[in-house]
Amino acid sequence: MNNQFCKYDLSKEILESLTILNYTVPTKIQEQVLPEALSGRDVVGRSQTGSGKTAAFAIPLCEEAIWEENTPTALVLEPTRELTMQTKQELYLIGRKKRLKVPDLIGGFPIEKQIQSLKQKSHIVVGTPGRILDHILRGTLSFDALKSVVIDEADLMLDMGFFEDVKKILDTLKKTPRIMLFSATIEEPIKRMIEQYLKNPVFIAIEDTLEEQNHIRQEIYEVEEEDKEEESNSKYKMFLHVLAKENPDSCMIFCGTKEMVNVLCRKLRRDGVKAGMIHGDIDQQDRIRTVEGFREGRFRYLIATDVVARGIDFDRLSHVFNYDFPTGRETYVHRIGRTGRNGETGTAISFVTSADQKMKRMVETYVGYELPINIYQQGTAEEEKPFWDRQKEKVVLKKKKGEAFQQTIMKLTISGGKKSKMRAVDIVGTICSIDGILAEDIGAIDVRDSITYVEILNGKGDKVLNALQVKTIKGKIRKVRKTR
Numbered sequence: 001m002n003n004q005f006c007k008y009d010l011s012k013e014i015l016e017s018l019t020i021l022n023y024t025v026p027t028k029i030q031e032q033v034l035p036e037a038l039s040g041r042d043v044v045g046r047s048q049t050g051s052g053k054t055a056a057f058a059i060p061l062c063e064e065a066i067w068e069e070n071t072p073t074a075l076v077l078e079p080t081r082e083l084t085m086q087t088k089q090e091l092y093l094i095g096r097k098k099r100l101k102v103p104d105l106i107g108g109f110p111i112e113k114q115i116q117s118l119k120q121k122s123h124i125v126v127g128t129p130g131r132i133l134d135h136i137l138r139g140t141l142s143f144d145a146l147k148s149v150v151i152d153e154a155d156l157m158l159d160m161g162f163f164e165d166v167k168k169i170l171d172t173l174k175k176t177p178r179i180m181l182f183s184a185t186i187e188e189p190i191k192r193m194i195e196q197y198l199k200n201p202v203f204i205a206i207e208d209t210l211e212e213q214n215h216i217r218q219e220i221y222e223v224e225e226e227d228k229e230e231e232s233n234s235k236y237k238m239f240l241h242v243l244a245k246e247n248p249d250s251c252m253i254f255c256g257t258k259e260m261v262n263v264l265c266r267k268l269r270r271d272g273v274k275a276g277m278i279h280g281d282i283d284q285q286d287r288i289r290t291v292e293g294f295r296e297g298r299f300r301y302l303i304a305t306d307v308v309a310r311g312i313d314f315d316r317l318s319h320v321f322n323y324d325f326p327t328g329r330e331t332y333v334h335r336i337g338r339t340g341r342n343g344e345t346g347t348a349i350s351f352v353t354s355a356d357q358k359m360k361r362m363v364e365t366y367v368g369y370e371l372p373i374n375i376y377q378q379g380t381a382e383e384e385k386p387f388w389d390r391q392k393e394k395v396v397l398k399k400k401k402g403e404a405f406q407q408t409i410m411k412l413t414i415s416g417g418k419k420s421k422m423r424a425v426d427i428v429g430t431i432c433s434i435d436g437i438l439a440e441d442i443g444a445i446d447v448r449d450s451i452t453y454v455e456i457l458n459g460k461g462d463k464v465l466n467a468l469q470v471k472t473i474k475g476k477i478r479k480v481r482k483t484r
């Protein structure tokens, strides 16, 4: 197999999943974390969004998981629901060939449903600290088989006041697990947590290098402070014309405050530009929907604050706009690092007011070069036409991550269920008697009252479907069809 992950001596299932996901070359953080994490060592990691950090811990956790085990071998703590969903997806896809179950436990969702799902097998649990603690205290989550804990985005966890819950969770564990902690910064309380809970951890830091920023065209526009719409050179008008001239395929637009995100989104929509927004005051469900919509390409421009966008991964952003200039020099580097990834080119455009000049100079000292000033020239109607035409185009949805997996899975509906005493073993028995079909080709089996669903993996769906037209299950030929 021509996959560089081969060198880590991973199981066949995990390697196959990585290949389907098109992960063939480890990223820098993966290069450093994987050998240590796979050997069971505690890890402290510093790296940015987009570095492949999630897979760096997800691969060892999936490798370590044992399908036969009924209670989780790993727990991943995340500060937000969006990050929980994103990490769950990565674990689910990497563990797909091992058929790992990865329940998410997050606040704001019905706890009863989560309790029901925990009664079934679960291999890796991902969630926010408050809800995880709630389950532990209710006795609905057993960590008897737990081997590893991941504390992701620890500094954000600290900022959001979740640290006490994280400690309480760690204190409830009977055996000390292996811990992997990831954080953008290591403040004093994080340092103390590392000293108290981690055993001889290896410290791994991956910084964004200047070399990587070479792929990013950076420009700034100097603007007036206030935003008076009537003025043709107001910040908003200038931004809109620059946006139209650039006509980005997809971009993130950063604002300094939630209010500004609201205002900018409202203005863009009013002017006929399809944009989405996320910030801390937006309902969680709406945020998740917006993030998904942006990933699917339902709209091209996502307006966000730094905090809420933290850790959320978006593929192939052609542009980043700093509508409001960042208030920290690292923030500038993190924001622009969202474009121009994997050797692709990207564009980062910043609007700088006189109040931002000091921070601009600090950024320049930090990155070691001057940010080129662009003299604003409004584009002609002809130049802006492609942008405005685009706003009227019908949306073509992008392929979802993991779609390659879906293409290899076929779900079958079989007549007969609990009422006729059908059990999962009956289905497995018959399907495994088909020539060329192994137990590992069978995915989830769901026996309902008078119907049963079964997933056939590895592109063998048609073969099983045909064979089951003439083979008996529990003594009878059943009606079997593809589930719609």
Ligand code: AMP
Pocket (backbone or CB within 6 Å): 022, 023, 024, 025, 026, 027, 030, 048, 049, 050, 051, 052, 053, 054, 055, 311, 312, 313, 315
């Ligand atoms: P993360 O920093 O964990 O949010 O990951 C950033 C993006 O890189 C995600 O979309 C991952 O699916 C993707 N990714 C992670 N590892 C690899 C790899 N080795 N090769 C290609 N893409 C990867």
